[in-house]
Amino acid sequence: MIRINNIKVYEDLDEEDLINFISNKYNILKQDIIDWHISKKSIDARKKDNVHYNYSIDLNLKNEDKYKKFEKVHKKVLPKITINNLNDKKVIIVGSGPSGLFAALTLVQNGLHPIVIEQGSPVEEREKQVDLFRKTGKLNNLSNVQFGEGGSGTFSDGKLTTGIHSPFCKKVLEEFVNFGAPNSILYLSKPHIGTDKLIKIIKNMREYMISKGAKFLFNTKVIDFNINNNKISSVVCKDENSIYDIQASHVILAIGHSSRDTFHKLYERGVCMEKKNFSVGVRIEHLQEKINKSQYGNSKLHLPPAEYKLAYHLPNGRSCYTFCMCPGGVVIASSSEENTIVTNGMSNFLRDGKNANSAVLVNVTPDDFPNSSPLAGIYFQKDLEEKAFVLGGKNYYAPIQRVGDFLNDRKSEFIGEVKPTYLPGVTLSNLQEILPDFVTNTLKASIPYFATKLKEFANPDSILTGVETRSSSPVKILRDNNLISNILGLYPCGEGAGYAGRYYVCCS
Numbered sequence: 001m002i003r004i005n006n007i008k009v010y011e012d013l014d015e016e017d018l019i020n021f022i023s024n025k026y027n028i029l030k031q032d033i034i035d036w037h038i039s040k041k042s043i044d045a046r047k048k049d050n051v052h053y054n055y056s057i058d059l060n061l062k063n064e065d066k067y068k069k070f071e072k073v074h075k076k077v078l079p080k081i082t083i084n085n086l087n088d089k090k091v092i093i094v095g096s097g098p099s100g101l102f103a104a105l106t107l108v109q110n111g112l113h114p115i116v117i118e119q120g121s122p123v124e125e126r127e128k129q130v131d132l133f134r135k136t137g138k139l140n141n142l143s144n145v146q147f148g149e150g151g152s153g154t155f156s157d158g159k160l161t162t163g164i165h166s167p168f169c170k171k172v173l174e175e176f177v178n179f180g181a182p183n184s185i186l187y188l189s190k191p192h193i194g195t196d197k198l199i200k201i202i203k204n205m206r207e208y209m210i211s212k213g214a215k216f217l218f219n220t221k222v223i224d225f226n227i228n229n230n231k232i233s234s235v236v237c238k239d240e241n242s243i244y245d246i247q248a249s250h251v252i253l254a255i256g257h258s259s260r261d262t263f264h265k266l267y268e269r270g271v272c273m274e275k276k277n278f279s280v281g282v283r284i285e286h287l288q289e290k291i292n293k294s295q296y297g298n299s300k301l302h303l304p305p306a307e308y309k310l311a312y313h314l315p316n317g318r319s320c321y322t323f324c325m326c327p328g329g330v331v332i333a334s335s336s337e338e339n340t341i342v343t344n345g346m347s348n349f350l351r352d353g354k355n356a357n358s359a360v361l362v363n364v365t366p367d368d369f370p371n372s373s374p375l376a377g378i379y380f381q382k383d384l385e386e387k388a389f390v391l392g393g394k395n396y397y398a399p400i401q402r403v404g405d406f407l408n409d410r411k412s413e414f415i416g417e418v419k420p421t422y423l424p425g426v427t428l429s430n431l432q433e434i435l436p437d438f439v440t441n442t443l444k445a446s447i448p449y450f451a452t453k454l455k456e457f458a459n460p461d462s463i464l465t466g467v468e469t470r471s472s473s474p475v476k477i478l479r480d481n482n483l484i485s486n487i488l489g490l491y492p493c494g495e496g497a498g499y500a501g502r503y504y505v506c507c508s
Helices: 015-027 098-109 123-136 168-178 195-211 258-270 288-296 376-392 403-407 437-453
Strands: 002-009 033-044 052-061 091-094 115-117 215-217 221-228 229-236 243-247 250-252 271-273 280-289 310-311 318-325 330-331 343-346 356-362 397-403 426-428 463-468 475-477 490-492
Touching: 002 015, 015 221, 033 426, 091 098, 091 426, 098 168, 098 195, 123 195, 168 343, 195 215, 195 221, 195 243, 195 475, 221 258, 229 250, 243 318, 243 376, 258 271, 258 376, 280 288, 280 343, 280 376, 280 437, 288 356, 310 437, 330 356, 330 397, 356 437, 356 463, 376 397, 376 463, 403 437, 403 463
Parallel strands: 091 115, 091 250, 115 215, 250 490, 397 426
Antiparallel strands: 002 052, 033 052, 221 229, 229 243, 271 475, 280 356, 280 463, 310 318, 318 356, 330 343, 397 463
């Protein structure tokens, strides 16, 4: 095939019009085109008076020698995943978030029949539990935004982003398409699926794996690990009826960043782990139409809701950055423990809500933790979450503050043009009463700086909602070059084990 890069398009075109545009622009005969597809599509909005689409297109052509001026491309073959050293015992996967689901899918595709153990509910039941919490403040601490099939990213935005360039990134996208995601995620520069579509896709994945012999145990919590001669021998499970063991010589830990009980139990059982950096802060909400104006100017193109990504590095070594920006979304109640407030952002596929929201986070290092325990980051997070619960009124209402009031050290007394989206409710507050001084000071320096990059950012009526503490795991479970912990047969993976930088599908 040939590839044509950097195709600038200044109008909204469907696929038929697009291929006509390309064939005319590059003098390619239509009858020579056997097949074609979009390799990449992005929006170039660096100059507000010159906003346009940028395409890369792959074409399979007859008479290819006539088009020697174009780059030739060859289909990349993924490295083969091989499964080694398994005995006749089942492989257990603890957790059914992204890393757990894709571990299970890989095993199934290699003819194995893993058992996936998940303390939360199947995704369609979990959706009802999340909705109930948002409407009533009734929390299910085993199945919520953090816990349950699909992981925390299901009730976020379904972003499909990574900082690595693994050939398996494409496989992940292709698998999502196989199970119902739109084909556009294969070529969009910033692909996302949306919570509404993810729920159906994850259900499809599970049903396929069950049809191939996998087993899913929902509403079942792993409460202990049996270790003999430094090898994993079984896991202890608890469901609504009983406590029992499941034997396994290979256990994949895909537990997520909020599995605090499991972190404690692993530490108690001698699994090597260490504290690690993460970030905390708040959610900020703006009117989406104003973000669109700031990013796109007066473009007449039919563009998707605008996104942004901002960072500021202070001279004192602190950094502030936006994270998991959700265009046209809502701030969602994400607590997983009673008497805590945790926030996150969520968007559906169309991203058609009135507000944009994003985390605004400040880096936290082990030097900020209350003690030297590998679990000290958990205590740091939980202290903030409990303080937010009290400041919000002890009823799962989140404390909020207008940006103008935050920057001027005063409690908010009214809500302006930006209406908060967090449910079950909000309480006008002064977030500085609960945020550590270094977080407050870094946010105060960063928000005005971000406004120099994105005009709308420091709008006084923008809403800050506290707190966001679960940006990444506070713990890293150590593993060797074979991805095994110090306990033979125990494989830590994904966000909860502290390896999201290795492979991350949000977010996610």
